[in-house]
Amino acid sequence: MAGRRSLAPSSQVSFPRARTSLARTSLARTVLPPLAALLVLLIGWQLYVMLSAVEPRILPSPLRVVEQGWRQREIIADHALATLTVTLIGFGISLVVAWVLAIWIDFVPGLRTAVLPLLVASQTLPIIAIAPLMILWFGFGLLPKVLVIVLVTFFPIALGLIEGFSAAGPRAGALLRAMGASRWQQFRYVRLPAALPRFFTALRIGITYAVVGAIFAEYVGAVEGLGIYMSLQKNSFRTDLVLAAVAVTAALSVSLFLVTYLVERLVVPWNRAGAGRG
């Protein structure tokens, strides 16, 4: 945004190419440092375990985690798939709930002040207490897990949308009204597109919450999934396999997180152009 007034018309021609190489270097700059840091951490961990001869039951070395995890790869993959399915279904429903609620609030005056406190209150519910109750009420199937995911993720998304719809500001609304735009046209031409950058920020927060929510709901009680796998391995003191499942969970979260960036590039190309210049 800061760069929106700056311009050399002549730079326009070379702009797309410049943008691509910029994206590439900034990708390398974003991805390489954390990977290097992770590597250093793992090496330190490995060395510590080798030198202190701590019991694997207490703290397995990273190499052992990889080795044991690899032996169980098919079982872990099955559980990971179950978790991914639950996450996507729950998050999909959460998205629908968030959009419907946010649009409803946007169109009905006064609803925002009535509903927003309830939404905030919903976030203060301790999931650690609610999740077991969900299992108690709805069994070990899909429903309780989906409910937990919806409960933990719809709020940041709904809030991002509600605030995003107003992001273009009252003056943009006045412009549209002076053009003779209906409420629906104002929504379609200004409020909706203006909300998309914030929506994607909220989406990223939401998707990481969704994975954590799914794991947590499974941990409390499930037939399959990484959460119940971790719980079972912990109970048989297979710390290495717990950590292997943790690593898979992390990989899953990061992958989903990256997918949101890809979708954002397709849906909100203008935002990236602005960010690249700013």
Added chain:
Amino acid sequence: MRLDDLRLAFPTPAGPLPVLDGVSATIGRGEFVSIIGPSGCGKSTLFNSMAGLLQPDTGRLLIDDIDRTSSTAHCGYMPQQDLLFPWRTIAQNAALGLEVQGVPRREARQRARDLLPEFGLGGFEDARPSELSGGMRLRVALARTVLQERDVLLLDEPLGALDALTRTEMQDWLQRVWSRHRRTVIMVTHDVREATYLSDRILVLGPRPTRIVKDVTVRLARPRTIDTLTDPEFLRVEALLLRELRGDGSAGPRASNSPATT
């Protein structure tokens, strides 16, 4: 266009705050009229009332003898900020008003493309607003206003955000656009020279609660150029306006706590 005794007061905790105190004026078809007044006098309130965004308490707004009070969509409205939307290309931004009117998207954008070269924006049809300079963005905003094909264009300090040099260029350019399209233009400004340079008539507003205290006709040939700036008539009008704005002591900056004065 006729303003007939417009009155408007904003409710405040301390009681109603009168802003418009009987504004009346008749503006001829094709005239370029500037509205000028001391800071905080209610220019923007008057402007928004003319655009139909604010409803006056009493009084009427007539266009071609039809009552248009507090109805929108009768004027091309250009606010102070360019308000170009980053998710639209230049042509799409310019076409927005037509799309709102229900013109099919393809046709609206084609009409925008046809007009943009005249506004010095040929070749930028598919650029994003962030790639344009302030002056260019302003021309897109004006193209969007002109394209709506309203008889009356309302411009709210359109050049206020520009640097001095760009501003002078844009004044010449605004004059050219106006002479070619011959719409009625009502421009709110606080710049005495700009008003004198561009207008056929200048309406001077008094301090809040405001009404029109002076109606000045500018008898300068068109097109106006740099030489106009030293014309005795230009200097006469400029001095007259400055005297009128500073004149009676009450026109100085006032403490204001009303949203209407922004």
